[in-house]
Amino acid sequence: MTNDLPDQTEGGAPRAPRWLALPVRVFAGIGGAVLLAMMLMTVASVVLRGTLGRPIAGDFELVELASAIVIFCFLPICQMEGGNVVVDFFTTSASARVQHLLEALGDLLYLALAALLLWRSWHGAVEMRMYDEQTMVLRLPVWWSFAIILPAMALLVATCTATLAHHLRAAVRGERA
Amino acid sequence: MTGIAAGLTGFAVLLALMAIRVPIGVAMLGVGIGGYGLYTGVTPLLAFLKTSTYYQFSTYSLSVIPLFVLMGEFATKAGLSRALFRTAAAFLGHRPGGLAMASIGGCAAFGAICGSSLATAATMAQVALPEMRRYNYSGALSTGSLAAGGTLGILIPPSVILVLYALMAEQNIAKMFMAAIVPGVLAAIGYMIAVAVFVRRNPGAGPAAPRASWAEKLAALRETWSIILIFGLVITGMYRGWFTPTEAAAIGAFGTLVLAVLHGGMRLSGLVECIRGTARTTGMIFLILLGAETFNAFLAQTQTPMLAANMISTSGLSPMLVLLAMLLLYMLLGCVMDSMSMLLLTIPIFYPIIGGLDFGMPREDTLIWFGILAVVVVEVGLITPPVGMNVFVINGMARDVRMAESFRGVMPFLVSDIIRIALLILFPVVTLGVVRLLG
Numbered sequence: 001m002t003n004d005l006p007d008q009t010e011g012g013a014p015r016a017p018r019w020l021a022l023p024v025r026v027f028a029g030i031g032g033a034v035l036l037a038m039m040l041m042t043v044a045s046v047v048l049r050g051t052l053g054r055p056i057a058g059d060f061e062l063v064e065l066a067s068a069i070v071i072f073c074f075l076p077i078c079q080m081e082g083g084n085v086v087v088d089f090f091t092t093s094a095s096a097r098v099q100h101l102l103e104a105l106g107d108l109l110y111l112a113l114a115a116l117l118l119w120r121s122w123h124g125a126v127e128m129r130m131y132d133e134q135t136m137v138l139r140l141p142v143w144w145s146f147a148i149i150l151p152a153m154a155l156l157v158a159t160c161t162a163t164l165a166h167h168l169r170a171a172v173r174g175e176r177a
Numbered sequence: 178m179t180g181i182a183a184g185l186t187g188f189a190v191l192l193a194l195m196a197i198r199v200p201i202g203v204a205m206l207g208v209g210i211g212g213y214g215l216y217t218g219v220t221p222l223l224a225f226l227k228t229s230t231y232y233q234f235s236t237y238s239l240s241v242i243p244l245f246v247l248m249g250e251f252a253t254k255a256g257l258s259r260a261l262f263r264t265a266a267a268f269l270g271h272r273p274g275g276l277a278m279a280s281i282g283g284c285a286a287f288g289a290i291c292g293s294s295l296a297t298a299a300t301m302a303q304v305a306l307p308e309m310r311r312y313n314y315s316g317a318l319s320t321g322s323l324a325a326g327g328t329l330g331i332l333i334p335p336s337v338i339l340v341l342y343a344l345m346a347e348q349n350i351a352k353m354f355m356a357a358i359v360p361g362v363l364a365a366i367g368y369m370i371a372v373a374v375f376v377r378r379n380p381g382a383g384p385a386a387p388r389a390s391w392a393e394k395l396a397a398l399r400e401t402w403s404i405i406l407i408f409g410l411v412i413t414g415m416y417r418g419w420f421t422p423t424e425a426a427a428i429g430a431f432g433t434l435v436l437a438v439l440h441g442g443m444r445l446s447g448l449v450e451c452i453r454g455t456a457r458t459t460g461m462i463f464l465i466l467l468g469a470e471t472f473n474a475f476l477a478q479t480q481t482p483m484l485a486a487n488m489i490s491t492s493g494l495s496p497m498l499v500l501l502a503m504l505l506l507y508m509l510l511g512c513v514m515d516s517m518s519m520l521l522l523t524i525p526i527f528y529p530i531i532g533g534l535d536f537g538m539p540r541e542d543t544l545i546w547f548g549i550l551a552v553v554v555v556e557v558g559l560i561t562p563p564v565g566m567n568v569f570v571i572n573g574m575a576r577d578v579r580m581a582e583s584f585r586g587v588m589p590f591l592v593s594d595i596i597r598i599a600l601l602i603l604f605p606v607v608t609l610g611v612v613r614l615l616g
Contacts, residue, residue: 032452035243039434042427046420060237063423068235070243071463077453078460084200085461089513089563091198099198106199109207116210117230124227149231 016080016162024076024159027152031073038066058137065135065145072152076159079110100171104164111160118153125150184481187212191472201518202461205468212475225474233470234463237423238344243459244426245337249291250451251433253300256441260400261286262304267389267397269369274376274383276312277322278369280305284326285365286401288333289408290433292340293458294559298327298567302574315382316578318375321586324567325368328556331516333361335411335429337462338517338555340422342548345469345521346528348541350422351415355611356545360553360601367597371589403440407432416615462517469521476525486529496534500547500602503527504554511558515566519555527551538605545612546605553601557594560587 016024041062049055056062078084091102125146133142187208194204214222233239265282269275284301291297302323309319331338334354343353376383389397407429415425437443437451476482489499503523510519531547532540559567562584572583601607 028453028456029449031456032449035247035452035455038240039244039247039427039430042424043431046424046428050419063240064235064237067237067240067243068231071234071459074243074456074460075464076460077456078464081457083457083461084202084464085515085518086198086200087195087513088198090196102198105197106203109194109199110203113203113206113210117226120223120226121228121230124231127227145235146231 015082015166016159020155020158020162021080023155024080027073027155028077030148031070031152034066034073035070038063038070041066058135058140061135061137061140065140065142069145069148069152072149072156076152076155079156079159079163082163097171097174100167100175104167104171107160107164107167111157111164114153114156114160118150118157121146121153122150180479181481181484183212183216184476184479187472187475187479195514200464201514201522202464202466202468205465205472205522207468209468209471209473209475213471213478216475216478229471229474230467233467237421239463239466241340241350241422241426242337242462243455244423244430245292245335245340246458246462247451247455248335248426248430248433249293249296249337250454251430251437251443252287252291253296254441254443254447254451255290255433255436257290257401257404257436258283258287258300259304260397261404262301262308264394264397264401266308266386267394270386271388272373273380273385274314274318274372276305276309276314276386277318277372277376277383280309280319280322281326281329281365281368281372284323285329285333285361286404288330288336288361290335290404290429291330292335292337294327294330294556295566295570297330298323299570299574301326302571306571306575309383310575312386313384315379315582315586316575317582317586318372318379318382319586320568320571320575320578320583321588321590322368322372324560324565324571324583324587325371325590326365327567327571328559329361329364329368331556332357332364332552334358335426336552338520338552339548341462341466341517342520342524342552345524346532346544346548348544348548351412351418352545352612353548354412355416355615356549356608357552359607359611360549360597363597363600363607364553364594367593368590371593375589403432403436407436465518465521469525472522473525482526482529485526486533489530490533496536497602499530499534500536500550503531504550504598504602507551507554508557511555512561512564514558515564516552516555516558519558520551524551536605538609542605542609542612546601546608549608550598550601553594553598557591557598560590 041056041059045056045059091099125143129143134140135142191204191208195201262279262283265279266276269278280301283305284297287297287301305323306319334357339353339357340350343350411425411429414420415422507519528544532544536543559565568583568587572578572580
């Protein structure tokens with residue numbers, strides 16, 4: 001578990017420019033607020049069920065909607081702050097330039113995958129709207145949550161691009177990893 | 178290409194990508210998507226990807242994970258590590274090495290509201306490390322005991338890793354937690370014995386502190402009731418079926434939030450820090466989860482796990498030998514990989530194999546037992562070089578202690594770990610006793 005890991009953002013330049021870091025943090029904040037709301041709603045539902053014998057209607061599907069939003073909102077900040085775990089055992093003795101290039105390779109792969117998922121999820125969202133897919137109890141349209149999820153995925157694509165550029169620049173300059 | 182050849186090729190590419198520093202989750206996702214596309218065609222792949230990510234992330238059972246991570250974050254702000262360490266020190270401090278034993282005890286108790294190993298080690302170290310250094314404890318003993326004690330965080334429930342195992346191996350989370358309690362307590366006792374042996378051999382390493390009076394002991398004990406309450410509510414509520422794991426985690430997170438605000442004096446900036454830590458950890462876990470799920474979807478297409486399970490169960494190898502081979506593999510992998518990725522990568526392949534072997538007990542019991550063994554074995558990787566994360570973090574906090582000294586300090590705890598693993602393998606009842614008794 002890595003919450004107290006020494007910060008892996010390299011000492012020098014930050015991995016993302018400020019205009020990108022702000023929305024990334026804002027989305028992490030949105031994710032956090034939704035997570036707190038999900039926690040409070042669940043506690044309230046349990047209390048109501050215990051006292052009045054009646055939980056909040058649709059509490060399970062609200063948790064499902066919320067948790068998707070939470071997780072998509074958290075992915076960009078994890079990438080920006082270098083929180084994704086890597087195996088660095090085999091590459092620690094490589095030169096700084098090689099290390100940056102390998103980091104860039106990982107970023108490029110993540111960028112490609114995130115872009116692919118964004119493209120496919122866009123189509124998924126459009127179809128969900130077209131077929132009017134709804135939750136079971138509250139009849140909430142599922143595509144609503146994509147109003148946050150798709151921008152969060154776009155932000156992930158942008159963040160991967162930024163970290164890719166950062167590592168390429170660092171490799172060219174030959175900065176220490 | 179035949180199924181199993183495609184599966185093995187996928188594995189080889191995955192390992193190669195991981196070796197060159199591609200993030201583990203990204204590597205699994207990439208190979209999974211690539212393999213799926215090559216094996217079943219691009220059109221089904223593109224259709225699969227339209228909603229697979231969304232449904233993966235909007236699963237009710239998985240929502241327990243961000244909540245337990247949040248609970249652990251709040252726990253680090255609850256200001257309880259001091260109370261826990263003081264309590265344990267009041268009872269144990271007068272013995273030689275007693276403050277190191279108290280660190281272990283404090284970690285064990287803190288692990289009861291925090292499911293993360295690093296957070297447990299780091300939070301306890303903030304309080305226990307200065308105290309041990311003040312009483313002239315050696316660098317090796319003080320950093321070693323905290324690094325080892327931290328591993329109790331992922332064994333003593335609630336534990337994020339146990340949740341992940343239960344979800345992947347289709348086991349009941351509450352039963353997993355119950356099964357972990359005795360091995361967790363055993364681990365704490367084993368570590369305390371390791372401290373006692375260490376100070377007997379190096380009497381200067383852990384001098385005794387003054388004995389606390391009974392009044393002091395009772396006063397210290399009083400401060401810890403809140404942890405007992407939260408732990409008891411979360412664990413019994415889940416086990417009794419009063420609430421689902423997600424609900425238990427929400428209640429636990431809410432309880433620790435209240436503690437952090439009232440007892441720990443957390444304000445808005447602290448809350449923001451907790452959210453940020455939760456975001457990083459949750460993002461990391463779910464990228465690996467998404468990668469593992471996608472990779473497994475590909476593997477399932479190639480039927481590799483099923484074929485492997487068949488091959489092993491008909492090969493005539495003794496079940497115990499297969500089990501030992503897997504645990505050995507975990508120890509080796511643990512030298513280069515972090516524990517969570519390792520489990521997420523291997524469990525989907527290992528659990529059908531283990532589930533198909535006859536250990537003289539029901540399949541469910543076997544899988545619970547194996548899960549505890551796997552977690553215990555991978556946690557050893559947290560304190561062994563070269564990846565020993567806990568040792569690095571604690572050593573970073575004790576600036577005057579050399580890294581080699583810290584790794585020397587964890588040696589007695591490793592011995593205790595190995596003895597405990599042997600006990601757990603030889604006597605499954607240690608793990609399963611509580612589950613059977615209450616089940």
